[in-house]
Amino acid sequence: MNDAGLDRLVGIVRALRAPDGCPWDRAQTLASLRHHLLEEAYEVADVMADDAMLHCEELGDLLFQIVLQSQLREERGEFRIAQVVAGISDKLERRHPHVFGDEPNGDVDRVNLRWEELKRAEGKGGPGSVPRAFPALMRAAKVTSKASRVGFDWPSVEGPLAKIDEETAELRAELAAPDPDAARRRARVAAELGDLLFAVVNVARHLGVHPEEALDGATDRFLARYGHVESALGASGRAFDEVDAAELDALWEAAKAHLGGAPAPEPRDG
Incomplete structure (x- = not known):
């Protein structure tokens, strides 16, 4: 992305927030935008393995949230989007001394260790620095x-x-x-x-498995097996409450055998 592309988006957001702009955008506050930001982040995560252009579109929606929130801060005289860009650029250079400085390079484990050392030096790297707003499993994994x-x-x-x-x-x-x-x-x-x-x-x-991904996999397997049992009951004209526990258990085991096991989630650094 060139500067002109970002400048165009910033200009659009400023127009939306102007007195003669969009009523919805003008009505937004940082508090009202919180759930929109979370929704957009989850939508990005949901399409990362899908079509590249869909991923591109969702990243754009997330970028809009970043620029819009920055615009609200600018209107308060607090910071501008240029400071956001400069801040993350400075941070990345500062925390990669093996790339932008004179420290020797190393493997992934060494890089992660050095990253945490630099964060602690900035007063940001301890377990207590993990945001309280994280989903509970994610927060526990990070802590x-x-x-x-x-x-x-x-x-x-x-x-x-x-x-x-x-x-x-x-x-x-x-x-x-x-x-x-x-x-x-x-x-x-x-x-x-x-x-x-x-x-x-x-x-x-x-074990090198992220608990969110493991639980997502388990939930997907449950839904698939539940659907198989539901179809089997529907074929016989019965509902769940018309079948005893023993038969439900047998149908569940049959669903597991029919569908097989799902692959384990790929290991991911916590």
């Missing part, structure tokens, strides 16, 4: 990854696997404990369930 990079981790996957057994036992104990205060019991159960999920995230990280 544990950052903790691991400073040495706070189990030496192998056996540690978090054992933690799963421990947290499962604690959850079972909590479920068995009587408590007349329903809200208090629910809070304790939720805490134990959260600890169990956190342990699962740690197992995924040790």
Whole structure:
């Protein structure tokens, strides 16, 4: 993209926000744009493996959100889109001294380690720097990854696997404990369930699997098998509530056998 292309988009956004511009764009605030930004980011993620031009279109929608939010900040006299571009350019050069400086190059692990060192030097690299707004699984994966990079981790996957057994036992104990205060019991159960999920995230990280992708895969497999069972029941003129648990289990196993296992998600750095 050349400067003229970006300048054209900035000019369009300024026109949309002008007094005689678009009522919808003029009505937007940073708060109202938050969910639009998240929607556009998820739409980009959803098409990354699809047609390249569809991916291009969705990236454009995301870029519009960045320019629009920058325009709102400019109207407040806070910063302009040029500062956004300059800021990320400076950051990339600063955090790649092996490319733009005189440090020796290295492998991916070394580069990731150096990246985290530079972020910590800027006061931004610790586990507490992970945004609270992240989806819960993503946030847990990022927090544990950052903790691991400073040495706070189990030496192998056996540690978090054992933690799963421990947290499962604690959850079972909590479920068995009587408590007349329903809200208090629910809070304790939720805490134990959260600890169990956190342990699962740690197992995924040790195995090089992103938990979001693993869970997405499991959800896709569930939907495919559910659809197969639903079709089988429909062919016999029955609904789910007209079949006992044993037959549903048999139909589920038949669906698994028919559809086979889905490939595991590709490993991704957490």
